[in-house]
Amino acid sequence: MKRTILILLLCLCSSLALAAEPVVFTKIVAFGDSLSDHGNDFHESQVIHSLDHASPLFPAAPYQDENFSNGLVWVQYLQEDLYALNPKVDVSLLDYARGGAWAEWRYDIDNGKRPMAGIMNLPWQVSMYLNRVTHDDPNHTLYTVWIGGNDYLTGRKASGESAAFVINAATTQTVNQIIVQLKKLIKSGAKYIVVPNLPDVSKAPWARFDKNLSKPGFVSDLANLTIEHNDKLQIALAKLQKQNPQAHIMFFNIHALFNKVITNKNLDGFTFKNVSDPCFPCMLSMKCDVAAKTFKPIKASISSDQAILSLNPQQSLTAIKPSHTVCKNPNDHLFWDLVHPTTKAHELIAREAVKLLQKDLGENLQQ
Helix, strand or coil: CHHHHHHHHHHHHHHHHHHHCCCCCCEEEEEECCCCCCCHHHHHHHHHHHHCCCCCCCCCCCCCCCCCCCCCCHHHHHHHHHHHHCCCCCCEEEECCCCCCCCCCCCEECCCCEECCCCCCHHHHHHHHHCCCCCCCHHHEEEEEECCHHHHHCCCCCCCCCHHHHHHHHHHHHHHHHHHHHHHHHHCCCCEEEEECCCCHHHCCHHHHCHHHHCCCHHHHHHHHHHHHHHHHHHHHHHHHHHCCCCEEEEECHHHHHHHHHHHCEECCEECCEEEEECCCCCCCEEEECCCCEEEECCCCCCHHHCHHHCCHHHHCCCCCCCCCCCCCHHHEEECCCCCECHHHHHHHHHHHHHHHHHHHCCCCCC
16 A cells, blocks of 8 residues: 555656656747748748849838838747747747738639739648658747738628628638647647737727728727637637647737737836837838838729728728828837837737746746
8 A cells, every 4th residue: 555655656746747847949930920920021022023123022121120020020039038048048930921921721812813822821831831851849849820910901701791790700710720720730749839819900000091990880890800800719729728738729818918008008118109100101012112201002902892891901091191201219119010010019029928938838938
């Protein structure tokens, strides 16, 4: 009897020791859209530009560091933050995120007559990663999957449908596709996955410039769209976690984070004097000549009735005034352009992501 108890105690101690063993990440693998893309779209545009000099670099100045912001994006800051926790451990970043990417496989232009080319959506990103010859150690690899906004900003919808119907159908389809790709990653061995939700798109600067702003219920529809996406995503992730107890699927509440910043203008030492206006009142769907101070909408390739809730920044952002230019103090702003955060906001996102990891995996992360 005493021997049995001793064996059980030894087993329990071993289990506790294993549970307390710190998680050390040596690699981050990122999937998503422009919020996580740190040069993929730019490098592709370089190749195209070398063949056709009339084709512009994308994103170009005043965007910086080949990113859709004025500096580093959150996955780059996360890489730096993890390294700072233990400089003895090198942390690499493998980034598959692409600006403009959807959660869905493809989307159509010209009223569905042909698929959009050049945008590598989430299923393609995951497929390219899983088809690599070499495989990453799941015990030391952190995966991030942040996507969904483009599915709504340039999403398909049939004319005549109500906003409520469209919101329900679109959010269900988008979240389902995210879960499908997460399942593939987990099946391949992924153990640690951070999945951010969406910030309130009704509070992004572009919403104030959209031609639909005057329509009854426009802003509330935007807010409801975000809430429904986030609720469905959180429920689906909880279910996925229950089905895969060996994995750590971490829901990252970006929606709450941005709302705190917008309300308080200060969070954990990060202060934003302006949480509503963009530093650069333009976006990549417009021709923005900073020197000449002109901002002209590019002709849209997606018809407005294809966009979710008829939202299409490519066509509707006509309220930009030519006198606008890049602000003097970007670090004072939460938003860099009409949809993307400043690099300072990205730094805050990464800082909060580290806190999430420490809460889920232990304070001795990376030690």
